[in-house]
Amino acid sequence: MVALTGETDLFTAISLLTAEAEEGEFHAPTIAEFYPPAFLFEGTPFEINRIMMIRLIVMVALIVLFWLWTNKFRKSVKTGNVVPGRFQLLGEMALNFVRKSIAHDQLGEKDGERFLPLLTTIFFMVFGMNITGIIPFANIAGTSVVGVPLVLAAAAYVTFIYAGIRRHGMKFFKNSLFPSGVPVAFYTLVTPIELLSTFILRPVTLALRLLMNMIAGHLLLVLCFSATQYFFFHAEGLTQLFGAGTLLFGFAFTLFEILVAVLQAYVFTLLTTVYIQLALADEH
Amino acid sequence: MDAVNIAELSGNIAVVGYGLAAIGPGIGVGLVVSKTIESIARQPELAGRLQVTMWLGIAFTEALALIGLATPFIFA
Numbered sequence: 001m002v003a004l005t006g007e008t009d010l011f012t013a014i015s016l017l018t019a020e021a022e023e024g025e026f027h028a029p030t031i032a033e034f035y036p037p038a039f040l041f042e043g044t045p046f047e048i049n050r051i052m053m054i055r056l057i058v059m060v061a062l063i064v065l066f067w068l069w070t071n072k073f074r075k076s077v078k079t080g081n082v083v084p085g086r087f088q089l090l091g092e093m094a095l096n097f098v099r100k101s102i103a104h105d106q107l108g109e110k111d112g113e114r115f116l117p118l119l120t121t122i123f124f125m126v127f128g129m130n131i132t133g134i135i136p137f138a139n140i141a142g143t144s145v146v147g148v149p150l151v152l153a154a155a156a157y158v159t160f161i162y163a164g165i166r167r168h169g170m171k172f173f174k175n176s177l178f179p180s181g182v183p184v185a186f187y188t189l190v191t192p193i194e195l196l197s198t199f200i201l202r203p204v205t206l207a208l209r210l211l212m213n214m215i216a217g218h219l220l221l222v223l224c225f226s227a228t229q230y231f232f233f234h235a236e237g238l239t240q241l242f243g244a245g246t247l248l249f250g251f252a253f254t255l256f257e258i259l260v261a262v263l264q265a266y267v268f269t270l271l272t273t274v275y276i277q278l279a280l281a282d283e284h
Numbered sequence: 285m286d287a288v289n290i291a292e293l294s295g296n297i298a299v300v301g302y303g304l305a306a307i308g309p310g311i312g313v314g315l316v317v318s319k320t321i322e323s324i325a326r327q328p329e330l331a332g333r334l335q336v337t338m339w340l341g342i343a344f345t346e347a348l349a350l351i352g353l354a355t356p357f358i359f360a
Contacts, residue, residue: 212350
């Protein structure tokens with residue numbers, strides 16, 4: 001075992017833990033999976049490790065994708081040839097999904113159009129970074145380290161507070177913290193709960209829900225595939241057959257991860273929309 | 285007199301903690317989805333609206349299980 005003194009920080013502890021495992025012995029994934037070594041600009045705040053590289057690639061890919069889709073759309077509107085091809089159809093369906101079934105359904109036409117840029121960005125950014133968790137050479141989700149979920153949750157937080165203040169002015173805080181229809185004596189109980197749940201727990205759970213889903217999914221996938229490698233190459237005799245079982249489970253779980261990637265993008269966007277809607281709602 | 289150890293367990297209590305934390309949300313998500321299935325069976329024309337509400341309910345109840353998953357890392 002490793003003896004840790006008081007001065008050892010988290011990163012040293014993690015690297016010591018990973019160095020402990022010997023060759024030929026099974027090493028289960030640890031949290032060190034999410035702290036790969038930096039290969040560029042090491043030591044500066046801008047250091048690039050594998051996860052940051054994946055995020056940058058996804059960002060460029062999303063920009064290129066959207067540019068292609070909107071360019072094609074603009075050209076097709078100009079020439080009057082409005083029947084989309086397959087690639088264009090994919091883009092239009094995805095964008096329309098966010099627009100119709102999330103923004104317009106929850107917020108109505110006018111407010112839906114107002115907040116659509118943020119909601120589209122959140123949906124595609126979360127989906128793009130989640131799906132790299134199963135893409136063969138990336139194999140880790142860009143959202144599995146706290147930065148991206150935190151930033152997106154902060155954006156959603158600022159937006160719903162902005163929406164509330166724009167619609168109701170400072171009465172927004174009074175309406176959310178002191179809901180109407182409650183006897184005055186109960187405010188000592190209700191207001192702290194409302195403060196906690198509306199202004200503290202909403203952004204925290206938005207970020208944590210996305211982050212933990214991606215962390216848990218990644219750890220399970222790494223466990224399945226490293227177990228498969230261990231069984232096929234380092235085990236003796238009949239236990240090698242267990243490798244087939246873990247490989248099959250790995251395949252099944254990869255499919256499940258695709259579902260989780262889409263679902264988490266949808267849930268994040270939907271929750272942001274619902275928070276905006278609740279902030280915009282008038283008093284009964 | 286010194287305390288005598290009559291039985292000893294070793295392991296990580298964080299694992300037990302997560303297992304306990306997952307009971308509530310497990311039952312909760314089951315309730316949400318079962319109520320949605322029931323409502324869709326009663327009024328199939330509302331299926332779209334009910335499905336959206338179901339995803340919202342699942343997100344809220346699952347949040348607690350995920351926070352339970354995060355606590356061992358927070359209190360490292």
